[in-house]
Amino acid sequence: MKNKLPAIYLTVVGHPNEGKSSVVSTLVEDDAILVSPWPGETRESEEYPLRPGGLVHIFFIDTPGFQSPRRTLEWIRAHEEKAGGKDLVRFFLETHAADPDFKDECGIFETFLKSTGILYVVDATRPLRKGDLAEMEILRLLGFPRMAVMNPKNTKEDLAEEWKLALRKNFNAVHVFNALSAGFAERIRLLSSLQSMDPDLEDLLQPVIETMKRDWKERLFLSARLILDLVEKVASFRVTGKAGQRSSIPQKTGELTQDWLEGIRGMEKESWSTLREIFRHRFFAPVPGFLTLEDTDLFSRESFRIFGLSRAQLATLGGGTAAVLAAGVDLALGGASLGLVSLTAGAIGAGWAYWGTRNADTRRLAGIQISGVELVIGPVRDIRIPWMVLDRSLMLFHTLITRPHAARDQSIFENKSFLHYLENKEQRKIFSLITSASKGEPRDSLREEGYQILFQVLTRMADQKK
């Protein structure tokens, strides 16, 4: 999509280790941004675009923390009479460009030259200190549109009144945004509140917010399709193999069961990977475990085949051949035998072909194997298996939408089922789809209906993510 609106640059500033990078990471859904409990992780200012549906209008600029706020404030106070706004910033840069003590301040101030607005991030779970007041005063004296973002890093959201009071004095707007728990709705709320920072931003922000909402819906629908396709594939999945001797059937069955499990896991892995891509989680990469098959009825079937024919087919062929050959005798007798010879020969031929291959051992003709047992595992009769896969996918989906991009741990699932998000009626529809798939009779109408149902379910999950 081509950008027609001018770009918005929002500089994110604050004291070191207050969670600036976490806020940016969550806002732009980029888990590649360096975030750590160690201060000074961000050394250079860097732009990160917000890309709802490929549209880029907003850039968040992550910056290092203020390292000399009091001295900077002192300088600004001494020079604010001479210049203001961007001119004062330029003057500061000219004066301190070569001073290592102000390296980070220069890095921050450089971004102000192109910035549309400033987001000042604070960790409001600690007390307000003189250094914070100095930083706020710097931003106030520079006079750019600005908003304070209270980021309660330890998720307590225990916000002190003194913070709010101090922030309200110095900022056009104050917004609470927990970068380690914020979801889509919180992100939208933050973007909407940017409008209060500067009324001119409204026209620019509104289309972005609309696009974000559309994009979110599309992502949910894509996820629904992906998950349902996986469930359907699992329901109809089967593996086949051949056993030479009857005695080797149990071993071969075990091997095929393992192959079946691997196959299911492979499908899940692929689906999970796509799901992660949809929600832009690159470094969070959970891997599905093997399904637990306790008391599970994996439908298994075994059939003896010779010359590629099943025993029934072989009996028919044997009986038919014997009957045709014996028909000559009946003809020779001029019909006096009433076709009994053909009938008897056919019965003997069919009986021999069927009963003679009972032991199902391998037969060879001129050293070439001509017979053996064919084993089939799946599709599963136990309906719990596709449901289990559905539940696991829902769990992943829930993790992906609730996990902010600022999180860096690899913990994944809450140990609970998410199937309760499906209402009874919806469960029945999905059940029909699974049943028809396991019978090898997929129905497009059912599938389309299933997508819609699952989309509704995912939307509900996203709305009630807590």
Add this chain to the structure above:
Amino acid sequence: MIFHQTYQKIADLVDLEWFLSQETDRPVSGKDGAFPVIEAASDFSDQECLLAWLKVQRGASLGAGEPLPGSKVLFSLNILFFLTSLVAFGMGAVISLGVLHYDGSLPVNLLYAFAILVFLPFTTVLLTLLVVLFYRKNIPPAYSLLLYGFRRLLDFMLHGMGSSLPGEKRQNAMIRKRKMEDFSRKYAPLVRSVLFFVFQLGGFFLVAGIFITFFIKVTGSDLAFAWQSTLNIRPETLARLFETLGTPWRFFFPEAVPDLDQIEGSRIFLKDGIADLPGEHLAAWWLFMIMALLVYGLLPRFFLLVFAFWQLRKRVFATIPDDSRTRALCFFLRQSAVPHGKEKSFWERSVVSEKGVLTHDEKRETVFEGPWELWISDEIPEDAKGVLLQKIQSRLGSAPKRVFSVDLQGLPGFSGLVPLVVALEVFMPPVLEDLQVLQELSEKSRMPLWIWPVGLPEALPPYAPTPEDLVIWRKKFESLPEPRPLLFGNAQHEK
């Protein structure tokens, strides 16, 4: 005796560093266990304090049976000196033997032998003298160049890795770099002196090898010296040259200066051979050569060796391990030596109530008044100050002389020459300007400066810093140049 003292001092330095590194947190915070009581430590200089402490530490580690690192280093140095001497002597002998080859038909080429055995070693003496005389800090010798190059490489790597290394690893790299710089600041001149001494030792034994082998060869074999030149140099020219070279010994040993007859009589034309040359002229050169080796080789080398040893000794005794750790250690040693029972001060009578309020009790028996001051950041809540004072004086073993409430940015205004404890909130990471202020204060006071970390009021126990905050602050301090502030903290609770 001089050797022994010098060696002993080197061992002291090594052992002191080793014991300090073993102490980890204790010299910094004085926690867990009392320091040894060293009689009269309160009157000692820092160096005397450290030596007394070293003696106690050595005594305590005698039972372990393991040799101390100081002895190991001395042993390694002795091996280095011995091997250098041996190899240099051997090289000298080999060179001498190679040059002094006479098989009855061709005499030793005099000019060639002179160039190899006298002129070249003498040139190295001159070069060494030039280095010694014109050495300035901005003309780094090989060692400094190497160190400089290494530092530049490290800087380059740090800068290059800056964007890719995670913050904590980058901080650790900075600390390592700082440690190297600290070590270089303290011990680089000493290391340079040791290297200089080793070079001079090698030079002396090389010349000694040449000289002794020459002497043995002359004594035990039949050597003939003759000179030759394609340039057809006149014997008179050579006579003047040798006369000049023989000036140092001409007046008391004139036989060792060749005259014109000897020079003319020892000139050889290869096509004619030596059959017609008088034998006494061919042999008489050994006297000149041995005096030249002595005067231009052995003696200057000996003086340089003595100079190198003198310089090494001077450096060894001038090297004082003065850093934040040693200052803190000296403080605690003096504290432990001060007898109790002085008059109680205002702070000695301080009592902290359960609510953390500071009151004063005339009857209260408490610790004596120490020589240190406590500065509490004015951002720390009032109700925390009483508890803080109690904790700090219990850790330092004495009450502060004075207590101030200070603004961090106002700290450099003070320049009291007393050990300081500054109570600061550490729940936010230190920014550059805070670190600069503290480092400046530490540098100004030339006394131990401790930071007492204060956490959030909601912490358990209240105002206790988190281990994570302690690690951040400690590492930030470790990357500052010496003298740097020291952080009180329990290392056991840190990562």
